[in-house]
Amino acid sequence: MELSIGEIESEIIEEFELFDNWIDKYDYLIDLGKSLPKIDDSQKTKENIISGCQSQVWLNARKLDGRVVLTADSDAIMTKGIIAILIRVLSNQKPDNIIGAELSFIEKIGLNDQLSQTRANGLRSMIKQIKLYALAFKTN
Amino acid sequence: MKKNSNIRSLFPLLNIKVNNNPLVYFDNAATTQKSKGVIEQIERYYQTENSNIHRGVHHLSQISTNSFEASRESVQKFINAKFSREIIFTKGTTDSINLVAYCFRELLEKDDEVIISEMEHHSNIVPWQMCCKSTGAKLKIIPIDSIGNLNMVSFKKLLSNKTKIVAITHISNSLGTINPIKEIIELSHEKNAKVLIDGAQSAAHMAVDVQELDVDFYCFSAHKLYGPTGVGVLYGKEKILNLLPPYQGGGEMIEKVDLHETTYAPLPHKFEAGTPNIAGVIALKSSLELIKEIGLSEIKRHEDQLLGYATEKLENIEGLQIIGTSSEKSAIISFIIKDIHHYDLGLLLDKMGVAIRTGHHCTQPIMNKFKIPGTSRISFAYYNTFEEIDYCIKAINKAKKMLS
Numbered sequence: 436m437e438l439s440i441g442e443i444e445s446e447i448i449e450e451f452e453l454f455d456n457w458i459d460k461y462d463y464l465i466d467l468g469k470s471l472p473k474i475d476d477s478q479k480t481k482e483n484i485i486s487g488c489q490s491q492v493w494l495n496a497r498k499l500d501g502r503v504v505l506t507a508d509s510d511a512i513m514t515k516g517i518i519a520i521l522i523r524v525l526s527n528q529k530p531d532n533i534i535g536a537e538l539s540f541i542e543k544i545g546l547n548d549q550l551s552q553t554r555a556n557g558l559r560s561m562i563k564q565i566k567l568y569a570l571a572f573k574t575n
Numbered sequence: 576m577k578k579n580s581n582i583r584s585l586f587p588l589l590n591i592k593v594n595n596n597p598l599v600y601f602d603n604a605a606t607t608q609k610s611k612g613v614i615e616q617i618e619r620y621y622q623t624e625n626s627n628i629h630r631g632v633h634h635l636s637q638i639s640t641n642s643f644e645a646s647r648e649s650v651q652k653f654i655n656a657k658f659s660r661e662i663i664f665t666k667g668t669t670d671s672i673n674l675v676a677y678c679f680r681e682l683l684e685k686d687d688e689v690i691i692s693e694m695e696h697h698s699n700i701v702p703w704q705m706c707c708k709s710t711g712a713k714l715k716i717i718p719i720d721s722i723g724n725l726n727m728v729s730f731k732k733l734l735s736n737k738t739k740i741v742a743i744t745h746i747s748n749s750l751g752t753i754n755p756i757k758e759i760i761e762l763s764h765e766k767n768a769k770v771l772i773d774g775a776q777s778a779a780h781m782a783v784d785v786q787e788l789d790v791d792f793y794c795f796s797a798h799k800l801y802g803p804t805g806v807g808v809l810y811g812k813e814k815i816l817n818l819l820p821p822y823q824g825g826g827e828m829i830e831k832v833d834l835h836e837t838t839y840a841p842l843p844h845k846f847e848a849g850t851p852n853i854a855g856v857i858a859l860k861s862s863l864e865l866i867k868e869i870g871l872s873e874i875k876r877h878e879d880q881l882l883g884y885a886t887e888k889l890e891n892i893e894g895l896q897i898i899g900t901s902s903e904k905s906a907i908i909s910f911i912i913k914d915i916h917h918y919d920l921g922l923l924l925d926k927m928g929v930a931i932r933t934g935h936h937c938t939q940p941i942m943n944k945f946k947i948p949g950t951s952r953i954s955f956a957y958y959n960t961f962e963e964i965d966y967c968i969k970a971i972n973k974a975k976k977m978l979s
Contacts, residue, residue: 489933490918511919513918
């Protein structure tokens with residue numbers, strides 16, 4: 436059975452609870468970033484760039500069997516790590532569930548305190564863009 | 576003279592911990608930390624002197640006016656201006672440049688030319704683009720070479736009788752290059768062009784004598800010389816400032832107003848409409864006194880040593896490349912590391928207590944020139960130490976290991 440957004444969030448929170456220092460946590464984020472599949476250069480278009488990020492972020496979405504499938508990439512590895520988590524939570528979900536999602540994992544895994552206003556703005560822009568895609572797919 | 580070893584105790588914020596590590600503050604080109612003297616002066620002002628300046632006849636207003644004007648004289652001496660009325664207080668370097676670029680429109684005609692360089696901060700690019708757009712003047716750009724020096728041959732070719740003003744940075748905020756401004760000023764004056772020098776990165780790091788340079792405008796910010804944010808200085812030669820129209824209208828800048836016509840106040844008030852950052856201006860004097868006490872030659876000596884030491888250590892890191900390798904450099908080092916994004920490096924260094932700057936440093940044309948998205952930048956102040964550099968190098972190596 437497929438997990439809901441909330442259930443995946445709980446999983447991630449549990450995983451991060453295992454780390455008791457920042458080095459392990461960041462190492463894990465770096466590993467996640469490295470394992471995120473690269474997107475094709477043809478998808479790294481101006482239209483796919485998320486503004487408000489300190490590093491470049493490209494986000495692409497398509498609809499498959501009534502679900503939103505997300506792919507994304509960044510030139511910074513730590514950003515890719517965060518993208519990997521976002522994709523794990525929000526990709527392959529139904530548009531309605533994405534639109535209604537109130538994400539709490541960012542705070543709970545202790546990344547919020549490491550995201551300054553500018554960096555958090557980047558993350559917020561990513562989530563906003565994903566929700567906009569979901570909304571577009573829902574009405575189309 | 577104050578030695579570096581006991582200077583650190585004068586800066587409260589240098590002694591904090593960040594993420595359980597002692598703070599290593601290497602982002603001084605963005606802003607320096609503030610000395611106790613500056614912080615206490617701001618408090619003292621609000622506790623004992625607060626009152627609006629220049630207008631009141633009452634006791635407090637007299638005191639604050641005197642303090643404010645004493646600060647102007649202190650700035651005058653700091654850069655050796657001929658008259659204190661040539662010192663205009665602004666919000667910062669950006670504000671100073673905008674003032675000149677806006678008011679200079681009056682002196683420009685279609686097809687006149689304005690020269691800037693490829694290494695300018697956006698603050699010394701955008702105001703001139705706006706100025707040219709509204710007047711029909713043309714913006715000419717001096718290119719830089721691969722090590723980060725201005726191409727002086729190109730500059731000489733660009734200069735002509737059409738050139739009305741040349742606006743150049745003294746020290747590049749992202750490359751560290753110290754430009755030959757004396758030569759630039761002489762060459763420009765031969766063509767009767769005025770010269771504005773962006774001194775944001777130089778005022779706290781080397782002695783500047785505006786009369787000796789014969790510069791027409793020199794701009795800097797208090798917050799980059801251990802002083803408060805929100806205070807800037809525009810030095811302008813009296814004769815030229817008098818040619819310019821006022822920048823903003825309001826209180827303070829007038830001599831006489833009726834509803835149809837206004838005569839403007841003389842310098843410097845003509846350019847200081849509205850209530851200024853009084854506490855900040857007064858506190859700037861404290862930071863200038865500290866710099867004077869240490870001595871700019873001592874500051875330059877120590878910072879040059881830090882620059883040499885750090886450059887050598889950084890060059891030993893495999894895959895690291897310094898961007899900006901002029902032989903004339905101030906204590907600013909921009910670098911990139913192969914296969915590592917500056918953002919990742921900055922995040923990890925922060926976790927280890929090291930504050931550096933990452934990104935394009937408001938100099939996107941330079942990044943385009945070097946075909947890079949950004950750099951990591953270390954920039955020193957007098958209070959930085961060799962031990963901090965050693966720690967930073969260790970932190971970079973650790974971050975590099977984590978990211979590779």
